[in-house]
Amino acid sequence: MRLLSAPFEPGALASPRGSAQAYAQVGGAVALLVAAGLGTQWAGVASVALGHAIASGAVHGGLLALGWLLATDAAAGWRGPVVRLGVTMVLASIAARLHPLGALAFLLMPGLLLLEAWRAPRLHAIGLGGARPIHALAGLAVGAFLGAHLLVTASRTFGYRLQAAGLPAYLSAVAYDAGANALSAEWLFRGAVFSMLWRRWSFWPAALLTTALSLLRYLFDPALPHAAEARAGAVFYLGLVGLIACALRAWSGSLLPGYLAALAFFAAYRMLAP
Amino acid sequence: MIALPLALLAAVALAMVVGDQGPASVLRHLYLVPTLWAALTRGAIGGGVVGALAGLLHAPLALPAVERAGLTSQTLDGLLSLGLPIVAGLLVGRLVDGSRARAARLAAVLAIQRRLDGPEALDDKLVGVARELRAALRARRLVLLVGADVRTALLASVPVGTLVDPDSAAAFALATGQRVSTADLAADPRMRADEPISSTPVRALAMPLVSGAGVVGVMAIEWSGELSRATRAAAEELALHMGLAVENARLTLRQHHFAEELADKVSVATARLRELDGAKTEFLSVVSHELRTPLTALQGFSELLLRSALPPERAHRCLVYLHTEACTLGRIVGELLDLSRIETGQPLELKPEPIDLAGLIERNLEIFAAEHREHRFRWTASGSEVALRADPDALDRMVKNLLSNAVKYSPRGGQVCVSACPAEDQPGMIELAVEDDGVGIPADQIRRVFDKYVRIPHAETAASRGLGLGLSLVKALAEAHGGRVEVDSLPGKGSRFRLLLPGADRHF
Numbered sequence: 208m209r210l211l212s213a214p215f216e217p218g219a220l221a222s223p224r225g226s227a228q229a230y231a232q233v234g235g236a237v238a239l240l241v242a243a244g245l246g247t248q249w250a251g252v253a254s255v256a257l258g259h260a261i262a263s264g265a266v267h268g269g270l271l272a273l274g275w276l277l278a279t280d281a282a283a284g285w286r287g288p289v290v291r292l293g294v295t296m297v298l299a300s301i302a303a304r305l306h307p308l309g310a311l312a313f314l315l316m317p318g319l320l321l322l323e324a325w326r327a328p329r330l331h332a333i334g335l336g337g338a339r340p341i342h343a344l345a346g347l348a349v350g351a352f353l354g355a356h357l358l359v360t361a362s363r364t365f366g367y368r369l370q371a372a373g374l375p376a377y378l379s380a381v382a383y384d385a386g387a388n389a390l391s392a393e394w395l396f397r398g399a400v401f402s403m404l405w406r407r408w409s410f411w412p413a414a415l416l417t418t419a420l421s422l423l424r425y426l427f428d429p430a431l432p433h434a435a436e437a438r439a440g441a442v443f444y445l446g447l448v449g450l451i452a453c454a455l456r457a458w459s460g461s462l463l464p465g466y467l468a469a470l471a472f473f474a475a476y477r478m479l480a481p
Numbered sequence: 482m483i484a485l486p487l488a489l490l491a492a493v494a495l496a497m498v499v500g501d502q503g504p505a506s507v508l509r510h511l512y513l514v515p516t517l518w519a520a521l522t523r524g525a526i527g528g529g530v531v532g533a534l535a536g537l538l539h540a541p542l543a544l545p546a547v548e549r550a551g552l553t554s555q556t557l558d559g560l561l562s563l564g565l566p567i568v569a570g571l572l573v574g575r576l577v578d579g580s581r582a583r584a585a586r587l588a589a590v591l592a593i594q595r596r597l598d599g600p601e602a603l604d605d606k607l608v609g610v611a612r613e614l615r616a617a618l619r620a621r622r623l624v625l626l627v628g629a630d631v632r633t634a635l636l637a638s639v640p641v642g643t644l645v646d647p648d649s650a651a652a653f654a655l656a657t658g659q660r661v662s663t664a665d666l667a668a669d670p671r672m673r674a675d676e677p678i679s680s681t682p683v684r685a686l687a688m689p690l691v692s693g694a695g696v697v698g699v700m701a702i703e704w705s706g707e708l709s710r711a712t713r714a715a716a717e718e719l720a721l722h723m724g725l726a727v728e729n730a731r732l733t734l735r736q737h738h739f740a741e742e743l744a745d746k747v748s749v750a751t752a753r754l755r756e757l758d759g760a761k762t763e764f765l766s767v768v769s770h771e772l773r774t775p776l777t778a779l780q781g782f783s784e785l786l787l788r789s790a791l792p793p794e795r796a797h798r799c800l801v802y803l804h805t806e807a808c809t810l811g812r813i814v815g816e817l818l819d820l821s822r823i824e825t826g827q828p829l830e831l832k833p834e835p836i837d838l839a840g841l842i843e844r845n846l847e848i849f850a851a852e853h854r855e856h857r858f859r860w861t862a863s864g865s866e867v868a869l870r871a872d873p874d875a876l877d878r879m880v881k882n883l884l885s886n887a888v889k890y891s892p893r894g895g896q897v898c899v900s901a902c903p904a905e906d907q908p909g910m911i912e913l914a915v916e917d918d919g920v921g922i923p924a925d926q927i928r929r930v931f932d933k934y935v936r937i938p939h940a941e942t943a944a945s946r947g948l949g950l951g952l953s954l955v956k957a958l959a960e961a962h963g964g965r966v967e968v969d970s971l972p973g974k975g976s977r978f979r980l981l982l983p984g985a986d987r988h989f
Contacts (some may be wrong), residue, residue, distance in 0.1 A: 208622050208643050210687045210701040213672045215650040215661070221670040257972040332667075332678035356537055364545045406665040406682045410707050436548070457706060 223472050229281035233272045233289065240265030240297065247408060248394060256304045258314035264300025267387040268293030270424070271320065274395035277403060278333045288323035295319055310379035313386025320394065333398040338461035344453050346464030347471050350448070355476020357444055361479055365436060371476050380477040381470075391467035395422040396449070397456045410457055448472050483523055486515035486531050493536040504542040504559035512539060517573055524581065532570025536563045582711045589617030590722050597730040603627065605635035606730065614723075618716050620702045621683070624651070627690070627698035627727055631655055634698065648808075654687040656701045661687040666703065684708035688720040692728035703745040760934045767948050771813050773945035775806035782806075809968030816950050820933065829961045831872035833986060838869050838876075838901050838913070844921070845880050846899065855894035863902035868985035869911050875958045876982075882951035883915040883978050889920030890976065892941045903984065910964065910981045927970060931956040955980065 248258025272289040279285060296316060302309030324330040338346075359366040370377075396417050404413035425431055425445050430464040431438065452465030493511045493959075500509055512535035520528025543559035550556055596609040607625050616622040618981045624643050628634030631645050645651060648673065650661040663669040665682035668965035673709045683703055690698040704712070746905040785791070791799065822829055822930045839862050846858045869876075893917045904912035922930060924935050936949040952966075959966045961981045 208624055208701060209666045209672055209683075210646045210661070210685050210703065211624055211626075211643055211649045211651045213650070213666075214646060215653050216649040216671050216673065216906070217653065217661075219671045219673075265931060328677060332680050334680045336680060352537075356540070360541045360544055363541050364548045400679070406668045408664070409709075459680075 226281055229276050229285060230273075231271060233276060236293070237265050238270075239268035240268075241473035257301065260300040263298060263387075264297035265293070267300070267391045268296035270391035270395045274333075274391070275324075275330075276397040277395075277399035279327060279329050281375045282327075282329065285326070288327070290319070292316075293319060303383060307375040307379045310382040312447065313382045315388055316386035320390065333402045334456055334460060334462040335398075337397060338459045340461040342455065342459035342461065342464045343467055346459075346467040347375065349451050350471025351469030351475070353444060353448060353451075353468075357440075357472070358475055358479060361440065366442045367479050377477055378451060381474055384473040384477070385470055389473055392421055392424065392480050393452065393462050393469060396424075397452050398462050401453050401456060405457065410453070414450055414453035414457075417453055418446055422446055444476075445474070456478045483519055483531070485529055486519040486522070486527070487534070489515040489518065490531060490534055490538065490932065493535075497538075497542065502542070504539075504546045504562070505555060506542075508564045509539055509542075512536075512562075512566045513569060516570040520570045520574035521577055524578040525571055527662060528570030528572075528574030528577075529567065530570075532566035535566035535570075539563050539566075552875060579711060582715055583976075584721070585617050586718060588740070589613055593619075593719075593726055595724050598733075603730060604635045604637065607635060610723075612647045614700070614702075614719060617719065618702060618712060619704070620703045622703040624701040625690075625698060625723070626651060626655060626701070629655075629696070633781060650685075651687045651701045654689045654701075658689045658691065658696045659968045660689065661685075672751070678899045679705075681706045686713070686716055688717065690720055690724035692724045694728055695817060697724055697727050697731070764934045764948065768813075768817070771948060772810065775810040775813075778806040779803060813948075814876075816948065816954060819949055819954055823953075823957045824933075827951055829874055829875070829958065830931055831961055833863060833870050833872055833962075836869045836871050836873055836876060837855055838867050838911070841873070841877060842880060842899055842913075844903060845877070849884050849888065849897075853888050855893060857894075857896045859898045861898065861900040863900075865903065867911055868902050869904065869982060870964055870985040871982060872958075875962070879958050879980060880913070880915075881953045882955050883913075883980065886978070887915050887917035887919065887976075890921075890939070891917045895919060895975075904981055907981055909984050909986065911984050913980040913982070914977060915980075916975065916977040921972040921974050921976055922968070922970040924974050927968060930968060931966070952978075 243263065244258040244261030244263075246258075247261070248254070250335055271292050275285060275289055275292075280394055299310075299312035299316060302312040312408075321335065324335055358367075358369075400420060401413055401417040404416060422442055425441060426438070431441055452468055455464035455468060456462060458464075490512065493508065493515070493940070495704055496502075496511075497508055499508060500506075508658065509804065516528060516532040516535050539559075541561055543556070543563045546559055554631035579888040592613045596606050599606055599609075607627060611623050611625045612902075614620075614625075621629050624647065625637040626634045627637075631647050631649075634645075634655070635644065636645065650663075652658070653659070654661050663672070663685050665678075666672055666685045667676060667678040667683060683705055684707075685701070685703045687701045690700055693821070700716075700723055702716055722831055736886045782803045786796060786803075819829060842860060847858055849856070850858050866970045884897065884899070891897065898916040900916075901911065901913045920939050920941055922937055929935050930937060931952050933953045935947040935953075958968050959980055964981045967979045968976060969979075
């Protein structure tokens with residue numbers, strides 16, 4: 208028991224968190240890539256889709272990098288994994304735009320992230336360990352329930368129907384969620400931010416602040432529908448998914464159940480067409 | 482059991498769908514039943530989850546109406562029906578949690594009290610108490626330290642096997658009386674431990690146990706994951722109770738020890754009183770016997786002289802007997818008077834004068850030799866002159882008592898050696914030694930030989946007469962002269978009594 212075995216210094220203060228330089232470097236790189244993507248698109252050097260893909264990949268890569276820096280306090284050795292993750296994310300995003308099946312490249316991302324994170328022991332504390340089957344199943348069930356609820360409510364309330372864009376497009380969207388959207392959200396918000404806040408506060412303040420931050424991220428997402436009722440619905444469901452993911456993270460000690468819940472929810476959401 | 486409320490919830494939803502009910506259907510109120518059921522059985526988490534599910538199940542009915550008709554009283558009613566189960570589930574569940582926590586706390590307090598009231602030793606009790614506390618607080622680990630110093634404090638831990646660092650947070654709480662609280666042990670910069678951080682925070686509290694006597698111990702607790710405000714409050718309340726309970730237990734134990742100690746002392750004193758009473762009874766019996774023997778002789782010979790006209794030789798012999806027995810009686814009475822003086826703390830009246838020690842010893846040896854023909858008496862005089870100044874009567878009694886003692890404890894006859902010389906190891910002192918080869922004195926009895934009324938029991942000497950006063954008188958008389966008496970003895974080999982008296986050039 209550490210209260211009895213570890214030396215105690217009543218006046219000791221926490222060492223300062225990682226240098227702002229690391230955050231500035233990541234922020235600068237992401238901004239540069241987003242500007243490059245949008246610039247090539249504006250200048251007509253590349254197609255609109257390609258420029259958009261570069262910007263989107265850079266943002267998701269930036270979210271992963273931010274999570275990495277927060278979780279490790281920007282400890283030495285962050286550059287290699289962050290660059291590898293960012294570059295792979297941008298390349299996967301470009302591949303997805305070039306061909307519908309290119310989105311399958313996103314599926315490399317969870318494996319690569321696990322591989323990189325496994326080499327950094329400090330990252331294990333954010334919930335990289337596996338979950339018990341009951342926790343994983345609960346995550347899937349909750350996500351599926353919320354997804355189904357979304358389909359029923361949206362169709363009854365707004366008259367939305369199931370989209371008919373075809374299986375490749377649907378799979379492409381699901382792959383994007385698995386390798387970019389849900390992955391970066393769980394890694395950054397439930398992994399780095401929630402773990403950090405929960406170590407200081409109790410569950411509810413940590414979960415509410417984490418969910419509010421993740422909602423902000425979605426509200427700034429250009430892919431979110433612009434209609435007011437759709438945004439209200441998004442806030443409701445994404446807030447619920449966020450809170451449930453925090454609860455699953457606290458319950459299981461792992462990010463996996465929350466990630467599965469988000470995947471199941473987005474898998475249903477991708478079926479919806481206005 | 483959360484499955485049954487969930488099944489009931491599904492049944493209500495199914496009934497709403499199958500019955501094609503609208504948002505204002507009366508059936509919607511049935512959502513409250515599984516919600517309250519879950520809240521009552523599973524607390525706030527159960528009530529909140531089932532209430533949220535009820536709200537979500539009702540949403541596809543309530544929200545389209547809002548979309549179609551806007552905010553009217555009917556649609557507002559539908560929205561309220563959506564939120565009501567959530568609020569009801571959380572509130573009722575919270576009340577249930579609170580009352581359960583209070584009940585658990587009360588049960589823990591009672592259980593702790595019962596444990597501490599038991600007859601076991603305090604450290605055994607503490608293990609049981611730690612187990613009760615850990616269960617009541619749902620803690621991962623719990624340690625109780627009882628004592629004012631961490632190095633000597635009693636330790637009870639669940640699980641067992643905790644070591645205490647004198648610089649630890651628990652030791653700090655014990656020394657300062659300040660509480661140490663941490664939201665996560667692994668990430669707390671005050672705890673210098675190089676252990677990997679787990680994915681779930683470990684909340685911890687080290688709370689001093691305080692009583693009227695000050696800090697009497699520390700309760701250290703670890704929880705994995707969430708620590709509710711109610712649990713923290715319960716821990717604080719139980720720590721407060723523990724402080725008083727531990728102090729009470731310690732006082733009770735102290736009282737038990739005191740009572741046991743007192744009982745032991747009373748028992749020893751009672752035994753001593755019984756022993757003294759027995760000694761007094763035996764003394765009276767012996768005194769009566771010792772007085773009766775010469776008295777009977779006096780009566781017999783005096784009656785014979787009074788009633789019969791005896792020839793002069795026989796009358797003279799009777800008078801000699803009368804004189805001898807009167808002397809014996811006088812000696813006994815003298816000893817009793819001396820004893821009385823010693824017991825009342827009065828000084829013995831001594832009239833010191835120069836003594837012819839050799840003459841005194843030789844006279845006594847002649848008397849003893851005449852009376853005890855089976856013994857051989859040997860007198861070894863010092864080569865140099867032994868000048869002694871003492872009360873002649875007292876010295877005579879000391880010599881007689883030592884010789885009498887030597888004869889009594891040599892029942893089968895033997896040799897009695899008497900010597901007198903300046904003591905080699907005690908300058909200025911004269912040593913008079915009386916040595917026999919009798920039964921000797923056992924080592925465990927040797928310290929008692931100079932006590933009053935004490936006669937060392939031995940099978941061969943049981944028939945001999947005596948008050949058990951001789952040696953105690955020798956000791957008292959020797960000390961009154963400024964000297965002392967010592968004894969060396971080996972059971973079966975004999976004893977050697979050594980009387981040390983100041984020489985004529987020393988005053989007493």
